[in-house]
Amino acid sequence: MTETNRWSSCRMESLERIYGYLDGELGPEACQAIEAHLRDCEECSDEYQIESMLKELVRRSCNCDVAPEGLADRIRARITVERTQIHWQG
Numbered sequence: 335m336t337e338t339n340r341w342s343s344c345r346m347e348s349l350e351r352i353y354g355y356l357d358g359e360l361g362p363e364a365c366q367a368i369e370a371h372l373r374d375c376e377e378c379s380d381e382y383q384i385e386s387m388l389k390e391l392v393r394r395s396c397n398c399d400v401a402p403e404g405l406a407d408r409i410r411a412r413i414t415v416e417r418t419q420i421h422w423q424g
């Protein structure tokens with residue numbers, strides 16, 4: 335239980351910064367900080383990979399940077415399901 339809580343709070347705290355980082359909204363110092371954290375923290379690194387994949391898929395599927403809200407949610411749900419299945423198989 336404690337492990338789960340710690341995992342979630344780290345992820346929640348980092349998620350907004352990860353979004354900002356992907357969107358190029360962070361300054362150089364904030365970018366370095368998050369890059370360092372992504373190297374150290376497997377959970378946030380996973381989250382970053384999902385979000386960057388999501389961004390790439392959205393860009394390819396609708397040719398724009400900002401996804402319609404429903405589309406982003408569907409892709410994110412799909413990635414999460416596939417990742418979970420991979421974990422179970424492995």
Ligand SMILES: [Zn+2]
Binds near residue numbers: 377
């Ligand atoms: Zn983290």
